[in-house]
Amino acid sequence: MDNLAQLLKESWTLVDDHRDRLAGYFYARMFLSDPSLRTLFPVQMDGQRDRLLEAIVTAVQTIEDPEHFDGYLRSLGRDHRKYHVRPEHYEVMGVALLDALRSAAGQRWTIEYDQAWRDAYDAISARMQAGAATDTNPPYWDAEVLGHERRGPDVAVLTCRPLQHPLPYQAGQYVSIEVPRYQARLWRTYSIANAPREDNVLEFHVRAVGAGWVSSTLVRRVRVGDLLRLAAPMGSMTLDRTSTRDVLCVAGGVGLAPIKALAEEMAGWNRTRWMHVFVGAATRDDLYGLAELSALAAEHPWLSVIPVCGADPGFPGERGELADVCARYGPWTTHDCYVSGSVPLVRSVLRALAADDVPPEHIRYDAFGDV
Template sequence: MDNFARLLKESWALVEGDRDRLGEYFYARLFLLDPTLRQLFPAEMAGQGNRLLDAIVTAIQVMDDVESFEEYLRSLGRDHRKYHVDAGHYETAGIALLDALRTTAGDGWNLEYDHAWRDTYAAITEKMGAGAAADENPPFWHAEVLTHERHGPDTAVLTVRALQHPLRWRAGQYVSVEAPRHLPRVWRTYSVANAPNDDDVLEFHVRTPPGAGWLSGVLVRRTKPGDLLRVAAPMGSMTVDRSSERDILCVAGGVGLAPIKALVEDLATWNRTRWVHVFYGDRRAEDLYGLAGLRELVAAHPWLSVTPACSQDPDFGGEQGDVVEVVSRYGPWTTHDCYVAGSARLVRNTLRALAGDDVPPAHVRYDTFGEL
């Protein structure tokens, strides 16, 4: 695995600067090899290539940790059941991926890279297939929208109830969501914003700033109670280690509050000895849509503290500055378990700050939707 990881990372460096071309070539080749696969994808393919590349980047990032790598692939296999893919589809996609990598890399590609990708892809699809085969749940759950609250022009908090089958997740995980009436076959991942419950009710926090995907716009502006969504199998490893006795640091930016809120709600059901420090930041006070709910949790649990921060609001009465800067001012966090959620920039900067505090990487958890 070590040699394969080195070869994969070396070869990926040849193509990562030309991702659009890589994605376009992959899908063109895929649909040429098997035109029937086109019906599995949305009518509008803009951005679809980036989702493929995000999955590849995530796999490369975690493959050094064998246990995390295998769990990620099993989860990915379970998640792909929503597309109704089979072994033949995986084989075709492998051919298309290798062709796309060779073409995009050009003269820098060599036989060693080819063998590494071929063997690794075979191992990946085997573990994905095993994860899918072992899953006794449906490929996806139908879910009814129960509530929908707008917070400003671009943010919404909604709750949904899974129908027909129980849906079990762990606090800190995320799921794929589809709005079939508005955008069939368009799936996007959203963190579950509440702790597991017996009512199969999930909460989502959705923001649709300029450049956000179409599905987020649908969920914020066009979704209402009574609508039906589809929700796929839970994924992600940003869950609390209950065996640890270390105190906890949580850093959330924007709607990255969602998984942090779920973690705190879950901790509220069993934690008695660990101090939990939540830092929650955004640009302006009105963007801190979840602050009132966090303060209610603080009032109920003496082990919890919440420090809000605004980076572009001089009138805000709390901490001023980027939330990562604020976290650094309150550190060091060397002896804490750390959980980070937000934009790729926020996660990247927080990881750098925690590394400066000598926080062991094994004590930091986050989920990456793309490259850091």
Template sequence: MENIARLLKESWALVEGDRARLGDHFYARLFLLDPALRQLFPVQMAGQSDRLLEAIITAIHTVDDPESFDEFLRSLGRDHRKYHVADQHYATVGVALLDALRSIAGDGWNLEYDLAWRDAYAAISVKMAAGAADDDNPPFWHAEVLTHERYGPDTAVLTCRALQHPLRWRAGQYVSLEVPRYHPRVWRNYSVANAPNDDNVLEFHVRTPGAGWVSGALVRRVKPGHLLRLAAPMGSMTLDRASERDILCVAGGVGLAPIKALVEELASYNRTRWVHVFYGARQAADLYGLAGLQELVAAHPWLSVTAACSDDPDFDGEQGDISDVVARYGPWTTHDCYVSGSGRMVRSTLRVLASDEVPPPQIRYDTFGDL
């Protein structure tokens, strides 16, 4: 497996600089091989290649960690049930993927790379199919929007209730969400912002600074009573209940969502672990969840919250990027660490934790955007 992992990473280096052409070639080949597959995808394919490549990159980097590789692919197989993927589709995808890799890599491609990708994809498809087959849940859940609250022009907090079937998730996980009224067959991932509950109610924090399709609809167009679709929960940024270490949580912007869920779960059982939450944004107005965090602080003596603004000199709190603030309060070597936010914020915070020599198994993170 080590040799396959090395070959996958070497060969990926030949194509990663031309991801757009790789994605375009893959989908063109896929729909030529099986035109009926086109109806499983959104009308507009913008961004679809990015999600394909994210999955490939994750698989490549977990192939030499059998446990993570297995769980990621089984989860991916369960998640792909929402697209109505059938077992026979995996072979077609494999042919299209290999053809795209060969074409974009050009003369740098060789037989060893080809065989490594064939073997890896065979393992990937078997594990994904097994994950789908073992899932007793529906392919997706219908959910009714209950509340919708705007915070400024580009942020919203909404709640919805899963209908018909219970949806089981763990604090810190995310689900893929579709707004069929406005953008059918377009799915985007959002962290669940509350701990599991008996009412089947999920909370989401959404920000759309641009014209993002799903996020834009969730912020500006969705109203109470509208129906959404939710796919199976995924993600491993969850609590280790067996750990006795204190906890550091770092959130940037709507990266607060999974951090809030983790704190809510801790509130149901924690008595001995100190929990330190650092919450950052550019402007004070962007700290939409601060009041709710402060209510939790008032109720739980083991919890502290430190807020910071990077571009608001009038803010009555910490100044600077949240990663720099975390560094000033460290070291965090003996903590379980959870980090959630933009790719830039996560990268800078991970560097702080690395300089504190926090062991990697004690760090879990979720990035909203490319890392």
């Protein structure tokens, strides 16, 4: 396994600077081999290309951790049921992926690299198919929007409820969302912002990002009564109830969503562990969810909430970069640490925790991109 991981990492460096070419060739080769596969994907493919590469990089990065590797890929297989992927599609995808890697790497590609990727893809596809085959849930859940509240020009808080079956998940996980009325076959991932509830209501925090097709639709077009589709839950940023360590949570922007869910879950059973939550934004107006967290902290003495503004000189609380403020309150060496937010934010907090000698196994995060 060590040699396989080394070959995968070495070969990936040959194509890492050519991701657009790699993704473009992969989809072109796949659709040429089986034109019917094109109907499974959205008309606009740019975002889909990014998600393919994220999945590949994550799989390569976790192959040295068998438990994480297996769990991630089984979850990914369950998630891909929403695309109506069948077992025979995996062979077509594997051929397309190998051809795309050879094309992007050029003459530096070797027989050893080729065999390593064949072996890796066999392992990846086997675990994804196993995850899909053993899943007894529906491919996705239809959910009705119950509430839609704007929290600023670009942020909305939505609540919805699955129509037929409850969606089983753990606090801290995320799901893919499709808005079939406006953006069919276009899925984007969003963290669930509340712990599981008896009424099966789910809350999501969404920021409209640039010209983002799904995020802009969820913030600006979706209304109460609209239907969403929710895919199977994924993510490992969940609480370890067997741990006795105190908890540190760091959230930037709408990264607050899974952190809020974790705090709500702890409120249901915790009596002995302290939870410190750092919430960062540019200005006080961007701290859209502070009121709910502060109300929860008022009910539970073990929960402390520290708001941080990076570009608001008149803010009465902590000011500066979120990672720097968090580091000043340390050390966090004996804590379970949870980090959520943009890729740059997560990267900066991980550096601060590493400098604080926090063991990597005590850190959990879900960033939708390379960290």
